[in-house]
Amino acid sequence: MPGIWVYAEVGSDGKVESGALENLAKARDLGTEVAVVALGPGASQAAETAGQYGAQTLHASDDSVYTDFIAQPAVHALHELIQQHQPELILFSSTYDSRDVAGRLQARTGSTLMSNATDILGPDYAQTQIFGGQQIVDVTLSGPNPKLVIVRPKSFEPQPSGGGPARVVPVEVEISDDMRKAARVERHEQAAAGPKMEEAKVIIAGGRGLQQPENFKLLEELAGAIGSAAVGASRAVVDAGWVPYAMQIGQTGKTVSPEVYIAVGISGAIQHLVGMKTSKRIIAINKDKEAPIFQYADLGIVGDALKVLPEITAAIKAKKGS
Amino acid sequence: MNIIALVKYIPNPEGPPQMGPDHRLVREGVEGALDPGDEHVVEAALQLAEQSGGQVTVLSMGPEPALAAIRRALSMGAHKGVLITDAALPGADTLVTARVLAATIKRGEFDLVIGGVESTDGYTGTLPMAVAEFLGIPNATFARNIELKDGSIRIERQTEMGYDVVECPLPALVTVTAGANEPRYPTLKGIMQAKQKPMENLSLGDLGVSAEDAKATQEVMGVEPVPAKEAGEILEDPGQAPARVVELLARVKVI
Numbered sequence: 391m392p393g394i395w396v397y398a399e400v401g402s403d404g405k406v407e408s409g410a411l412e413n414l415a416k417a418r419d420l421g422t423e424v425a426v427v428a429l430g431p432g433a434s435q436a437a438e439t440a441g442q443y444g445a446q447t448l449h450a451s452d453d454s455v456y457t458d459f460i461a462q463p464a465v466h467a468l469h470e471l472i473q474q475h476q477p478e479l480i481l482f483s484s485t486y487d488s489r490d491v492a493g494r495l496q497a498r499t500g501s502t503l504m505s506n507a508t509d510i511l512g513p514d515y516a517q518t519q520i521f522g523g524q525q526i527v528d529v530t531l532s533g534p535n536p537k538l539v540i541v542r543p544k545s546f547e548p549q550p551s552g553g554g555p556a557r558v559v560p561v562e563v564e565i566s567d568d569m570r571k572a573a574r575v576e577r578h579e580q581a582a583a584g585p586k587m588e589e590a591k592v593i594i595a596g597g598r599g600l601q602q603p604e605n606f607k608l609l610e611e612l613a614g615a616i617g618s619a620a621v622g623a624s625r626a627v628v629d630a631g632w633v634p635y636a637m638q639i640g641q642t643g644k645t646v647s648p649e650v651y652i653a654v655g656i657s658g659a660i661q662h663l664v665g666m667k668t669s670k671r672i673i674a675i676n677k678d679k680e681a682p683i684f685q686y687a688d689l690g691i692v693g694d695a696l697k698v699l700p701e702i703t704a705a706i707k708a709k710k711g712s
Numbered sequence: 713m714n715i716i717a718l719v720k721y722i723p724n725p726e727g728p729p730q731m732g733p734d735h736r737l738v739r740e741g742v743e744g745a746l747d748p749g750d751e752h753v754v755e756a757a758l759q760l761a762e763q764s765g766g767q768v769t770v771l772s773m774g775p776e777p778a779l780a781a782i783r784r785a786l787s788m789g790a791h792k793g794v795l796i797t798d799a800a801l802p803g804a805d806t807l808v809t810a811r812v813l814a815a816t817i818k819r820g821e822f823d824l825v826i827g828g829v830e831s832t833d834g835y836t837g838t839l840p841m842a843v844a845e846f847l848g849i850p851n852a853t854f855a856r857n858i859e860l861k862d863g864s865i866r867i868e869r870q871t872e873m874g875y876d877v878v879e880c881p882l883p884a885l886v887t888v889t890a891g892a893n894e895p896r897y898p899t900l901k902g903i904m905q906a907k908q909k910p911m912e913n914l915s916l917g918d919l920g921v922s923a924e925d926a927k928a929t930q931e932v933m934g935v936e937p938v939p940a941k942e943a944g945e946i947l948e949d950p951g952q953a954p955a956r957v958v959e960l961l962a963r964v965k966v967i
Contacts, residue, residue: 486870575879577876617966671964
């Protein structure tokens, strides 16, 4: 019974991360037998969401061994499941944990592993974009099943299929002490003010052109005036220590696709474009008329961000007040 | 303590990458260097070796010019270099590369393997984890900080929302982010000494890896440009900006 699987990270409340829902939409396009594999506390509570987004089956274990230890227990369980059920293709999100699992799994199964896929045309045929999304590359995948593909965030639109809850198949695999080595002993979450970047309708991102860290408050003021807006940053200013890594947009940071993306003092290096170029509309503010970001902007403003931003904020407040 | 630093030679890290007619990145005949991400790998390895009185071996798979990347690491202070070059390897995917690197590492004693989060040219970001699995050791990946303590390591692992602390007994594999450290510049003395340091050149035959094991599982069938986006409007008079931004935001109903 060949099938297409989606490896999903699930919160302890049963919430399925967005990448898995995106991948489920594609899995349903590709095959009739779609299953989700979820490991760790909350996994079995994902049955409803998994079913609603198109999976018939949910292989689940609520055992905390899968989240307490990095990758090895999950890889072992997945490998056992693969031997039992022989799926054709497994889709992973581009999260840290999923990349760890997919990378190790490849060595177990001897399967091909493709990263950064932007589309999947069949069980052995996928696409990726290179050079900051300027070129599309078609890749055929060969070797033993299952093919393993890590999908870039926001490549697909999640689509509820209206299906009932997925059938839960408990995962019962022995995890030896050899796999309980890299232990997560503390968790630290930095709560950001305002909406999460992945969910915000508008993202305002700042780069070197802001000149100094204090000027990020101009972005926050604009975000506050708009309302459903989040503030992000380019890698240059994260590396410089101006703002935390959680705000980084681009190849090594988050991939976002809001209704409107406002790039402030960001030149538009390839690595940044990868993370935001699928935004529905792009506004760029930059002093340098030649900055590459202007090639992607629906509205480009050549000017000093420190001067222009407060004027925009004031104009929005005036409009809302009217 | 024996530390292995995994590094990659990449062509022209500053300029735009070029693709040849065979759909592979052009690696020959262009100015290449140590992947900038891997400078953090070498720095992390050197710091841990200095703390523990250990040795750093720099390991790379690539064409002959990749020697330049290893030289750079040696001039930063690494002790020994190993380069695997073979006519069967150009076009190798992550599975083949991981297999070859793991086979090389297994030949000697090691306590810690350090790699980068992803390369600047291919950015698959999964190679070190596959190496760890082939070696049968745990991975403590995406470290922004590494500490050694009595036969184990403690790292701060980057997460989507912050960081986790991960503890892991050695031997283990770690990957380091660009935030982990500030790579040192080679000194003139370091550059001179690098030329005298031991350097080993290996091929697949030395590693017992067969041509079948080196067969790639991915093939690029075609490359085409993404259709260009319709040009937007550029305002050279920033005085118009507030009204136009308000108009756009209102049109898409976000204000």
